[in-house]
Amino acid sequence: xxxxxxxxxxxxxxxxxxxxxxxxxxxxxxxxKRRETSLVQLLEALAAVRETxxxxxxxxxxxxxxxxxxxxxxxxxxxALCVVEDVADLWALDRAxxxxxRYHVLGGRLSALDGxxxxxxxxxxxxxxxxxxxxxxxxxxxxxxxxxxxTAHYIAERLEGLPVRITQLAHGLPVGGELDxxxxxxxxxxxxARRPVx
Ligand SMILES: [Zn+2]
Numbered sequence: 001x002x003x004x005x006x007x008x009x010x011x012x013x014x015x016x017x018x019x020x021x022x023x024x025x026x027x028x029x030x031x032x033k034r035r036e037t038s039l040v041q042l043l044e045a046l047a048a049v050r051e052t053x054x055x056x057x058x059x060x061x062x063x064x065x066x067x068x069x070x071x072x073x074x075x076x077x078x079x080a081l082c083v084v085e086d087v088a089d090l091w092a093l094d095r096a097x098x099x100x101x102r103y104h105v106l107g108g109r110l111s112a113l114d115g116x117x118x119x120x121x122x123x124x125x126x127x128x129x130x131x132x133x134x135x136x137x138x139x140x141x142x143x144x145x146x147x148x149x150x151t152a153h154y155i156a157e158r159l160e161g162l163p164v165r166i167t168q169l170a171h172g173l174p175v176g177g178e179l180d181x182x183x184x185x186x187x188x189x190x191x192x193a194r195r196p197v198x
Contacts, residue, residue: 052064084104084141111147
């Protein structure tokens with residue numbers, strides 16, 4: 001039986017995405033053994049996050065300033081807007097350094113199961129940004145899940161009639177993927193998105 005303090009720290013860690021009670025306990029033990037190094041670093045990083053992080057009122061990114069670094073960067077193309085479900089998706093795309101436009105974070109995906117409705121996401125703010133003009137292309141970069149695709153479809157409908165080109169990420173074979181390891185959905189998508197051999 002661990003002490004109350006250790007139990008409550010493990011319980012708090014177990015609520016983090018991807019961590020269950022077992023790995024939370026392991027993390028607590030790991031931190032206790034490194035209380036002067038890793039634990040201090042973690043405390044300082046958490047305190048810094050608590051004091052400085054804000055949500056960008058324009059795109060929904062999380063940064064130390066509002067507007068965020070991406071929105072404020074004049075080298076980025078204001079004519080291309082990439083719509084993602086979550087900040088983690090924005091960061092993943094931005095790490096790839098392939099998209100040079102701006103972003104819009106929805107804050108989730110439509111879900112009948114979880115009761116997430118259009119008004120729960122920042123779709124209204126997205127429409128306002130597009131209506132304000134100056135955007136040529138909206139890239140719908142939703143996850144290749146049923147809910148992600150439902151969300152993309154809904155947004156595409158809402159954007160209809162506005163003077164923008166609507167594009168979507170292609171889904172298909174992962175780089176390095178072998179055909180016989182893929183699920184049928186991925187294979188079907190890849191086959192549908194086939195293109196002429198150059
Ligand atoms: Zn921003």
